[in-house]
Amino acid sequence: MASKNSPNEPENEGTILDATRRDFLKQSTLLTAIALTPAPLVRAAENGWDEKIAEAYEKVPLNIEVNGVKHQMAVEPRVTLLDLLREQLDLTGTKKGCDYGQCGACTVHVDGHRVISCLTLGVMVNGKKITTIEGLANGDKLHPMQEAFLNHDGFQCGYCTPGQIMSAVACIREGHANSETEIREYMSGNICRCGAYPNIVNAIQDVKNGGQTV
Template sequence: MASEWSPGSSSRRTFIKQTTGLAGLTLAPMNQAEPSAPGPTLVQGATELSLRINGRVYSLRAEPRTTLLDALREYLHLTGTKKGCDHGQCGACTVHVDGERITSCLTLAIMQQGKQITTIEGLAKGDQLHPMQEAFLKHDGFQCGYCTPGQIMSAVACIREGHATSDDQCREWMSGNICRCGAYPNILAAIREVASSQ
């Protein structure tokens, strides 16, 4: 058992050593930096990036901390992907990276080099809309339209992932995409129609 400590009898450091069983150890002063192993090289300032988006390679110069969303909108002027909450909570910025849906506001552009990025602009083939885009038009799956690109990108991924086999399953797997206008029944109808046709 550690010896009894009373205020004023010793330093806080002595008290901690005694109560934690570290009495025989020497602790380094708190303000002294510990030697550490060399870390990874830090990239600072703007750097050259190369992103493959919708089958085309784009080159840009941006800070390493630039999000994929900001790279798309501010640097490459691909403004179909929307900035909603900028915290990964609303799904308006959903894109596909190597076939998987992600919120582009939560990933750095520099991390997506060498990957295939698909945005809402890349779904249609020329003048031919993607079946999901057609279904959203048919079922009025939007009102203000701000969340629609993210909803469509998530809906396409939801079907591809096999998560649109029932209304409840579809609601669950689309729950990361918020529609502030409340067009959920129409969005669900659009997704279920496309899912049933595949």
């Protein structure tokens, strides 16, 4: 569940390409700027002060605790919690499915409640505790819901699984896992294109009936 993604994932490629293009543009505008600006400003540019000032203006301080680890960071307000987790904290267990709040693959817990991380701005969870799929297991011992998904084949391709499991844990904690119908209704925010739904329901019922603490 908690395994890292291959570095060749499309999102990562996109980032690298963007960064390269950005660097090129930065360098080329810098050359033009140096040719046209007075000496003190050129020195400022050479030392990267302008970049630092722009960065300080654009980024907002953020204190969060993710899976028990405290982080002090500075983020652009437009960065979603999902991108922050995946790209800045390297927690790639949380998946980017649709990125528009329609699939549930990015479900995480904020202060114990399940939310959609792709529609949550990072700056808005300042001071809060985040739990991702990486934070469920206790060392090498899987969380009961992770065990149950394995035992019941609650997935095929596995892409929606981290979101399904985060939602499933919340579903039981909220007290909405009392029947198959209720589980299906309260898991409806997590789409599985492989159609593993019957097995997902079985896994949740197994954990619920087992009476383990989730």
